[in-house]
Amino acid sequence: MAKARIALRLRQVDGQVLQTVKTAGQGGGGLSQREEWEWPVAGPQLDLASIAKLPPFQGELRHVLDALAPQLSTDFTRRSWQLKTGGQGQESQIELVLDEGEIISGGYRTPIREAELELKGGEPEALWELALTLAEQVPLRPSDSSKASRGNALSAQHWPLPEAHSPAEWLHRATLALDAYHDSQQASFLSAARQALSTLAEHPELDDTARSYAQALSGGLDKDGQPNTVYGKAALALAHRLAYQTALR
Known part of the structure; x- marks a missing residue:
């Protein structure tokens, strides 16, 4: 499985x-x-x-x-809010959850501090708008690792990073490297994340707007790999633009 x-x-x-x-x-x-x-x-x-x-x-x-x-267990407190956005005829329903606790796997532990948005009904664009609004107020960073995948990696003490070629793949690699760094505390993963972000910022397939977002990412992490609000906004805006460009192809 x-x-x-x-x-x-x-x-x-x-x-x-x-x-x-x-x-x-x-x-x-x-x-x-x-x-x-x-x-x-x-x-x-x-x-x-x-x-x-x-x-x-x-x-x-x-x-x-x-x-x-x-294989693993998680122990966390979940707070949830049911939100509605947009006007009549264009209303979207979104669930916002905040999870705080820990993952326990293979004798290791790592904290859970996650906010998750799930579209219950309406237009996916509403998710982007709400995520950007949150990122403007709170220093956040996207994560590509589920609690289950984090627990499995923690137990095995193994965090493989995928090869990357396209801008979307370099963004994914950087995101996974940050996930791995915060669960493993191995400095090599923070270095891998910074290298991926640097490569992304210079990628020849980026247009000028996407490149400005990618360049903002490189300066959006502190020495401990924690994001500021610039990082969260730029990461979401870049992911949105890359997804839009992919849909047009």
Whole structure:
């Protein structure tokens, strides 16, 4: 399942246990689309019969269900807000959640401090607008690593970085390197992130607007790899522009 980038989770919320299956996100720069199924179960045991009916388990993965065993745990407090944006006829519903706690995996621990936006209804553009509004007020940075992928890497003490060629791939590499640095505290990952951002800023495929965003990223991290508000705004604006350009091709 890890190789297929599928995560299976049991989560207890206010006394109720929910079972969730998530596929890997498609995207980069902290923005992604993915398939997700969630339903209540009777207790802290897997509902294997229902899992087997889902599309990801119609092939070879159907045969691994009986061998499933816990790999990691997360303990965090979630606060959520249901938001509406836009006027009549163009209203969008967005869920904003704030998670604070820790991941525990393979005898290692790392903190969780995440804000996540999920489009419940309406136009995807509303997500960009709200994310930019938040980034203007709070120093944030996008992340491309789920809690499950962070826990698996933590247990293995292994954070592979992908090869990069296009601007979107260099942004993705930089984002993953920052994720790896903050979970591993290995200085080599912060260096890799800065190198990726530097390469991105000089990439010949960037137009002038995208290049200005990329150049802002290089100066938007402090010595500890923490972002300022310039970094968050530039990262989101650049990811938005790259996604738009990709959609036009």
